Amino acid sequence: MxxxxxxxxxxxxxxxxxxxxxxxxxxxxxxxxxxxxxxxxxxxxxxxxxxxxxxxxxxxxxxxxxxxxxxxxxxxxxxxxxxxxxxxxxxxxxxxxIPGLTVAENLFLNRQPGRRGVIGWRRMRREAADLLGTWGVHVDPAADAGTxxxxxxxxxxxxxxxxxxxxxxxxxxxxxxxxxxxxxxxxxxxxxxxxxxxxxxxxxxxxxxxxxxxxxxxxxxxxxxxxxxxxxxxxxxxxxxxxxxEAAELGHGTGRRRPADTGTRLAVAGLTGDGFAGVDLTVRRGEVVGLAGSSASGKVELAETLVGLRRPATGTATVDGAPLRFGDVRRAMAAGIGFVPRDRHHQGLVPGLSVGENATLTVAGRLGPAGVVAPGRLRAAATAAIADLDIKTAGPDQPVSGLSGGNQQKVVMARALATGPRVLVLINPTAGVDVKSRQALLAVIDRIRDDGTSVLVVSDELDDLRPCDRVLVFFHGRVAAEHPAGWSDQELVASIEGVSR
The missing domain is CATH 3.40.50.300 (P-loop containing nucleotide triphosphate hydrolases)
Known part of the structure; x- marks a missing residue:
């Protein structure tokens, strides 16, 4: 080239x-x-x-x-x-x-025509109409830009x-x-x-x-x-x-295909919401399914709907046959959904709390009578989580803000696993972590799938999708392709980018 x-x-x-x-x-x-x-x-x-x-x-x-x-x-x-x-x-x-301002005000923001500090509103609307007309933009200069x-x-x-x-x-x-x-x-x-x-x-x-x-x-x-x-x-x-x-240099997907008779764990039918439409998908027990697509493909919005952060317009979802009630994170957790959000800093961690408190937030109500957390139970649960995920920390009492990015992400993963979820939803699970932490986090997927946990991996990173048994590709809010384990990088990227090979 x-x-x-x-x-x-x-x-x-x-x-x-x-x-x-x-x-x-x-x-x-x-x-x-x-x-x-x-x-x-x-x-x-x-x-x-x-x-x-x-x-x-x-x-x-x-x-x-x-x-x-x-x-x-x-x-x-x-x-x-x-x-x-x-x-x-x-x-x-x-x-x-800027919504709330007119089109003309947006066009001439901080440079409004006028004299001696007085805005010439009529002149501004006239100049806005001339400008829009010159470039063929058919919009009313007086319209609220937010509409x-x-x-x-x-x-x-x-x-x-x-x-x-x-x-x-x-x-x-x-x-x-x-x-x-x-x-x-x-x-x-x-x-x-x-x-x-x-x-x-x-x-x-x-x-x-x-x-x-x-x-x-x-x-x-x-x-x-x-x-x-x-x-x-x-x-x-x-x-x-x-x-x-070259695909040979970058490798191929390495997930394994689950047998078809393991039974359906998660079923989504006709789900339509902000950014996606008419989505049907199933995830079997112990199956790992990837959701790939561009940043605006709708994959993240779908995942956030399943975990209770968003409400869909239409459609249904079930976990082990029981209806999933949307728009409520606590109800999603009670239905068996665990969740690692896309941004640990803004959605995953409470920086003012300790490692132990962050790791047990989802089960705090179980750590003492009448919802009062017993320090001993919290410490025991946190210590077990630290050992389970090999979190490098001075102990449960260390402020979570003092950990490296990889160990902070492990704390978020520990919190999601604490409830013993039947479906674990991971959004960009290895974002901003080092190679060793990435390997450790992806190894968790292999471990929990063997226990029958189903996993949805939603990611922009091909390496995050390699453990998947199948990868569904979203394009303009719909499932456009499905790739079984063994996909090549070129095949998957071609689907994500919307080009035929």
Whole structure:
């Protein structure tokens, strides 16, 4: 694979960019060259360095080495907000439009037209209408921005960026919350804006979209530039290979297939909620099932619904034949659901409590009469959990905040296991832990499956999915594919990214 041939100077360019956060290398000698008037895709698995590069291209972060250039000239100085705004803007997956303000107020926030400190409201609405009309955005300037559709908020953000003079727009996962008709409308507007001289950097986990709307694609892997190619010259299989590396080097799924007669433990039928629709799935006793997909695929929302954090709109779920009541974590636990949340810092730990208190939170009511925790029982339960998961700590009384990330995650796992769950739901179970802790946490899965516990592993990391007997791939909120044990990295990533092999 080669870098594009010489031609017009890039509208936006990153050359030799390196960025570190402590001992973590977020980018290493990264490069990108986006030509005027094109839609250029930036793709890579989670952790590839895409977000860090976007932060550098928009002036949020300064590189430790290398340089950023716009239209052949140097990037603005750090802190020159107006200079950056005149060159580049990013429309993020999470909208920056402020609900409660009108569309016009959002467009001219902190730069309202007027004289002597008095805002010219009529003039602002008129200029907003002119701006929206110029760029073909059919939205009422007087409308409350909070009432806009996701797509119209995106169009307003693009118009706002263009009003500062920027002609280089970064779209970060722009289709994540759009249906098929809205996606096609977005692509139509992108093509129209390209014809008017606007250049896009398009970031998406759905590779099929790259082939629909982009002319060039750059691939990052493990914080490094891997390839830049014309989209038309790059077969889908080759793009997936560039993102994952050779499958022979990265390995295959290693789960084992459970016999079909172990009986159904968890059954989900027609479940529809925020981010997912019409989901049917079953998990047998002692089976480990993975849920894979992009960050906006609906897999996490489904898992959080099963553990009681969310209420679905329609559908049912049963555990060993008994109906699961949604929207209540305590009832989910009573039904036999254990849970390791996706973010131990905000959802998994109480930093002001000890290791022992955190590890036994789910069973505190059992540790003494009338719900009063007996210190001796707490210490005994915590000591057993510490030994069971090999948590490196000075003892049950040590503040949990003093542990390493891997040992904190083990405490969260211990808390989930304390209730003796029949179904254990794990969301990104090894996020932010070292290799040894990762191995220890994944080994727990093998141990409890032998006791008949069923496990749902919801993760963005392929290594987390390797112990699974099956992996279900979510795409736009629905189960789009199923891979039995023995899948290859390329096969799974191709399904996750929505491209046929």
């Amino acid at each position: 080669t870098v594009p041939a010489a031609g017009p100077p890039p509208l936006a360019e990153a050359a030799g960019v390196t960025k570190r956060f402590g001992s973590t290398v977020a980018l290493a000698d990264a490069r990108l060259a986006v030509l005027p008037g094109e839609s250029h895709a930036l793709v890579g698995r989670n952790g590839a360095g895409k977000s860090t590069l976007v932060n550098i291209l928009t002036g949020i972060l300064a590189p430790d080495a290398g340089e950023v250039r716009f239209d052949g000239g140097p990037a603005p100085a750090p802190g020159d907000r107006d200079g950056w705004r005149a060159r580049v803007a990013c429309v993020y997956q999470k909208s920056t439009i 806009l559709t996701v797509q119209d908020r995106q169009f307003v953000e693009i118009a706002r960026a263009l009003s500062f003079g920027a002609r280089f727009i970064i779209l970060d996962e722009p289709t994540a919350q759009l249906d098929n008709a809205e996606i096609e409308r977005l692509f139509t507007r992108m093509r129209e804006l390209q014809g008017a001289g606007v250049t896009f950097l398009f970031i998406s986990h759905h590779l099929q979209e790259v082939y629909e709307v982009c002319q060039t694609v750059t691939v990052f892997r493990d914080a490094r530039w891997i390839a830049t190619e014309p989209v038309a010259d790059l077969p889908r299989a080759a793009l997936v290979e560039a993102m994952t590396g």
